[in-house]
Amino acid sequence: MYEEPSPYSSQVPTTEMNIWAIISLVSGILGWLGVFGLGGIVEVLTGHVAKSQIRNSGGHMTGDGLATAGLVLGYLNLAFTLLALCLGILAITGVISGAVICPFIFGNPQ
Numbered sequence: 001m002y003e004e005p006s007p008y009s010s011q012v013p014t015t016e017m018n019i020w021a022i023i024s025l026v027s028g029i030l031g032w033l034g035v036f037g038l039g040g041i042v043e044v045l046t047g048h049v050a051k052s053q054i055r056n057s058g059g060h061m062t063g064d065g066l067a068t069a070g071l072v073l074g075y076l077n078l079a080f081t082l083l084a085l086c087l088g089i090l091a092i093t094g095v096i097s098g099a100v101i102c103p104f105i106f107g108n109p110q
Contacts, residue, residue: 015061018053018054018061018066020046021064024047024066025070027046027074028047032073036077036081037081039074040074040076041078043077047067048071050063050070054067
């Protein structure tokens with residue numbers, strides 16, 4: 001015979017939001033507001049910690065989407081930071097080499 005479960009006897013699974021996922025997303029947003037490079041490192045590290053904890057929690061933690069968003073923002077932040085550094089180095093070396101090759105452009109010809 002089928003017995004209907006009582007609403008008072010069933011245990012409701014409790015879930016909690018992973019704090020590292022929240023930190024990853026918040027630092028991801030702040031990283032784009034002026035803390036390039038360092039913000040990207042924080043985003044990536046906290047995002048991976050959050051994903052690992054959520055995966056190992058057995059369904060008791062949520063925030064996988066927040067951690068994923070933080071990881072995407074973090075990797076994009078790092079990629080653009082590295083690109084900007086490379087372009088800056090190329091620009092500086094180009095100006096220096098231009099001054100050496102063509103001194104009459106940057107000063108008095110000898």
